[in-house]
Amino acid sequence: MPSDLTIFYSFFQPEFPGPPVGRIRISSVATPGSKEDLSLLTVFSPDHSLRDAKTELSGGELVKPYECPARVEYVLEQIRLVGLGDVVPPNAYGLDPVLRVHDPQYIEFLRSCWSQWTAKGNKGEAIPSVLPSRGMRQRVPQNINGKIGYYAMAVETAITDGTWPAVQASSNVALTAQALISQGEPAAFALCRPPGHHATRDQFGGYCFVNNIAVCAQAFLDQGAERVAVLDVDFHHGNGTQSIFYERPDVMFLSLHGDPLHSFPYFLGFANEKGAGSGAGFNHNYPLAPGTAYDIWGDALQDACRKIEAFAPDVLAVSLGVDTFEGDPISFFRLTGDDFKRYGTLLASLKLPTLFVMEGGYAVKEIGVNTVNVLTGFSSK
Numbered sequence: 480m481p482s483d484l485t486i487f488y489s490f491f492q493p494e495f496p497g498p499p500v501g502r503i504r505i506s507s508v509a510t511p512g513s514k515e516d517l518s519l520l521t522v523f524s525p526d527h528s529l530r531d532a533k534t535e536l537s538g539g540e541l542v543k544p545y546e547c548p549a550r551v552e553y554v555l556e557q558i559r560l561v562g563l564g565d566v567v568p569p570n571a572y573g574l575d576p577v578l579r580v581h582d583p584q585y586i587e588f589l590r591s592c593w594s595q596w597t598a599k600g601n602k603g604e605a606i607p608s609v610l611p612s613r614g615m616r617q618r619v620p621q622n623i624n625g626k627i628g629y630y631a632m633a634v635e636t637a638i639t640d641g642t643w644p645a646v647q648a649s650s651n652v653a654l655t656a657q658a659l660i661s662q663g664e665p666a667a668f669a670l671c672r673p674p675g676h677h678a679t680r681d682q683f684g685g686y687c688f689v690n691n692i693a694v695c696a697q698a699f700l701d702q703g704a705e706r707v708a709v710l711d712v713d714f715h716h717g718n719g720t721q722s723i724f725y726e727r728p729d730v731m732f733l734s735l736h737g738d739p740l741h742s743f744p745y746f747l748g749f750a751n752e753k754g755a756g757s758g759a760g761f762n763h764n765y766p767l768a769p770g771t772a773y774d775i776w777g778d779a780l781q782d783a784c785r786k787i788e789a790f791a792p793d794v795l796a797v798s799l800g801v802d803t804f805e806g807d808p809i810s811f812f813r814l815t816g817d818d819f820k821r822y823g824t825l826l827a828s829l830k831l832p833t834l835f836v837m838e839g840g841y842a843v844k845e846i847g848v849n850t851v852n853v854l855t856g857f858s859s860k
């Protein structure tokens with residue numbers, strides 16, 4: 480078990496905090512010794528379960544959220560079953576790395592939203608009802624019912640009692656995996672929950688609050704990396720990540736997703752969004768039609784990989800959502816279990832230090848197999 484990870488890539492600062500202590504060796508479920516040790520480290524926190532909303536606004540009803548605690552427990556179970564590698568707890572990084580990509584007032588809103596909401600006598604979970612839409616002023620109201628609309632990019636996602644501590648745990652999970660890579664691990668998996676890629680500098684929604692992968696990309700840069708590629712393979716466009724880095728040439732963002740004409744988030748993710756200012760040419764969207772299977776999806780990924788190679792980043796960060804699965808209840812792609820393994824292997828051919836960050840995936844019973852298929856496809860020689 481490596482507790483002496485001292486190999487630093489030349490672009491990283493050696494004074495960065497060390498690896499987590501007290502690694503957990505996951506006990507065997509199958510016959511001992513029967514499993515390959517694929518040696519891909521996972522970072523996980525049980526505090527994800529504090530995010531346990533009762534409601535999501537869906538089709539005009541308040542339903543049980545698709546983004547539920549069982550999701551990552553299934554992934555963890557599959558990691559154990561296949562012997563992917565050690566599972567380690569997160570370190571606490573505080574808010575500084577989060578505030579490198581998020582608005583301080585927004586973070587203060589996330590922290591205090593639930594207490595302000597309940598103090599107003601609201602009976603249900605905190606959901607916005609009025610947003611600063613076309614023609615309205617963009618200023619922060621004082622009333623929490625207005626404030627929550629100001630800070631929302633969509634209204635399906637309720638803020639609840641345990642949301643903020645779970646969000647903090649999620650970003651710590653991501654940053655711990657990021658640190659492992661900065662210290663020389665060739666790859667690591669941040670088993671984050673809640674997810675992050677829809678969260679902008681100052682908006683939550685689409686089940687996301689803090690943009691974990693954007694926080695990590697910025698952390699790599701702050702530690703000396705010159706270029707980071709963020710590849711988003713979640714079914715949905717990573718609007719938050721795109722918008723955070725849209726005017727920057729040091730982070731290339733590439734996203735394969737359901738065409739926003741037909742799918743959430745509807746208002747961003749089109750092919751002609753190429754970046755702006757000095758970021759022009761560093762944003763690449765692949766909007767894909769309903770029914771897209773691996774023949775088309777895999778070609779788009781190949782194209783994205785060629786762009787990543789030309790960019791020559793120091794590190795690759797993958798927004799890993801498996802809602803591209805054919806059985807996903809809220810999405811319209813047709814990837815099979817085997818397809819996840821295939822594209823994991825394709826990503827390994829880039830031969831880059833690679834950080835995987837968990838995003839979506841709502842076929843809960845299959846989410847473990849699909850997610851771990853990407854990681855074993857990546858790790859298998």
Ligand code: Q9C
Nearest residue numbers: 537674685686743809838839
């Ligand atoms: N009634 C992520 O995958 N729309 N977020 C849901 C279901 C929101 C997805 C529609 C989808 C958000 C991280």
Ligand code: ZN
Nearest residue numbers: 713714715839
């Ligand atoms: Zn998604």
